[in-house]
Amino acid sequence: MGFRFELEHASAVAYVTIPNEVTPPTLTLQQLGDFLRSLESNDNGEGTPCLWSEDRDWVEHIRRLASHSLKVLQTLDRNWHEVLEADTIAKILRPLKLEFSKFKIYGLAIGSFKSHDRLEAFCVHAAYSSGHNGLFIIPTFPAPEETLNLFRPNPMTRVIATRPDLWPGVLFWTPDGTSAFAPLAEAYGLCNDIY
Numbered sequence: 001m002g003f004r005f006e007l008e009h010a011s012a013v014a015y016v017t018i019p020n021e022v023t024p025p026t027l028t029l030q031q032l033g034d035f036l037r038s039l040e041s042n043d044n045g046e047g048t049p050c051l052w053s054e055d056r057d058w059v060e061h062i063r064r065l066a067s068h069s070l071k072v073l074q075t076l077d078r079n080w081h082e083v084l085e086a087d088t089i090a091k092i093l094r095p096l097k098l099e100f101s102k103f104k105i106y107g108l109a110i111g112s113f114k115s116h117d118r119l120e121a122f123c124v125h126a127a128y129s130s131g132h133n134g135l136f137i138i139p140t141f142p143a144p145e146e147t148l149n150l151f152r153p154n155p156m157t158r159v160i161a162t163r164p165d166l167w168p169g170v171l172f173w174t175p176d177g178t179s180a181f182a183p184l185a186e187a188y189g190l191c192n193d194i195y
Contacts, residue, residue, distance in 0.1 A: 001051070001052075001053045001055070001058060001103070001127055001130070001132065001134065001135045001136070002051065002052040002053065002123055002124060002127030002128075002135070002136050002137075002138070003017075003050060003051055003100075003135060003136070003137045003138075004048060004049070004050050004051075004052075004137075004138050004139075004140065005035075005038070005050060005137065005138075005139055005140070006034075006038065006139070006140050007139040007140060007141065008031070008034075009031075009034070009035045009038065010139060011025030011026070011027065012025055012027060012031075012032065012035045012093070013035075013137065013139075015093060015097065016093055016096045016097045016100045016101075017100045017101070017106055017135060017137065018106075018173070019101040019175040020175070020177055023086070024086045024087075024089040024090045024093065025089065026083060027083070027084055027089055028080065028081050028082060028083050028084065029073065029076065029078045029079070029080050029081070029082055029084055030080040030081060032073060032084060032089060032092065032093075033070065033073055033074075033080075036066045036067075036069050036070040036073060036092075037066075037070060038050050039051070039062060039063060039065075039066035039096070040063055040066040040067045040070055041063075042059065042063055051063075052124070052127065053127065053128075054128060054131075055132070058132075061099070062096070062099060065095045065096050065099060066096065068095065069092050069093065069095060069096060072091075072092055073092050076088070100135065101175065103132075103133065103134055103135040103175070104133045104134065104174065104175070105130065105133060105134040105135075105172060105173075105174055106134065106135050106136075106137065106172065106173050106174070107123065107126055107134065107135075107136040107137065107170045107171070107172050107187070108136075108137045108138075108170065108171045108172075108173075109122065109123050109136075109137065109138040109139065109168070109170055110167055110168065110169050110170065110171055110181070111141065111167045111168030111169070111184075112141055112167060112168070113141045115141075115167065115168035115184070116138075116140075116141050118168060118184060119138055119168055119170075119184065120138055122136075122170065122184060122187055122188065123136040123137070123138040123170075124136075125188075126170075126187075168183070168184045169181055169182055169183040169184050169186075169187060170182050170184065170187040170190075172190065
């Protein structure tokens with residue numbers, strides 16, 4: 001299974017894909033709405049799907065979950081730029097977190113705008129090869145002149161931002177909290193060993 005996302009959604013993506021992540025990200029109503037809309041429309045904003053899999057039913061299931069969560073969000077009487085309470089965010093993201101927490105292995109592409117194509121090729125290959133066992137995630141890396149604002153980066157986001165000497169590569173993790181980073185050249189072999 002595969003999942004592309006805009007980098008400004010990194011905190012939400014980390015929360016729904018890391019099974020033991022219990023602290024919801026700090027998000028405004030607009031940020032959470034934008035994240036859910038991207039899943040509902042299955043569009044990462046660049047004309048490519050956010051979700052891909054040989055199992056089209058899975059993609060449609062995620063879209064329906066996002067649509068339901070978006071409807072719940074839209075019932076809130078809040079300002080678009082207001083930061084939501086943690087319990088509200090947890091409630092709205094719970095269905096997606098339950099679904100995205102079912103995988104045996106996760107892989108997050110880590111790199112830069114220049115390495116995007118090579119990382120995407122790896123993630124597409126790994127997503128199809130893993131079947132229902134793995135979720136491979138790739139952000140849309142910002143161009144060199146673009147900036148990114150995150151309220152409260154989680155540990156994974158901090159690793160991505162502070163260790164460019166390790167790029168490009170893939171951060172792998174399992175539901176029990178085991179994690180490992182592999183440079184891109186080694187990631188293909190590691191995937192073959194896993195499944």
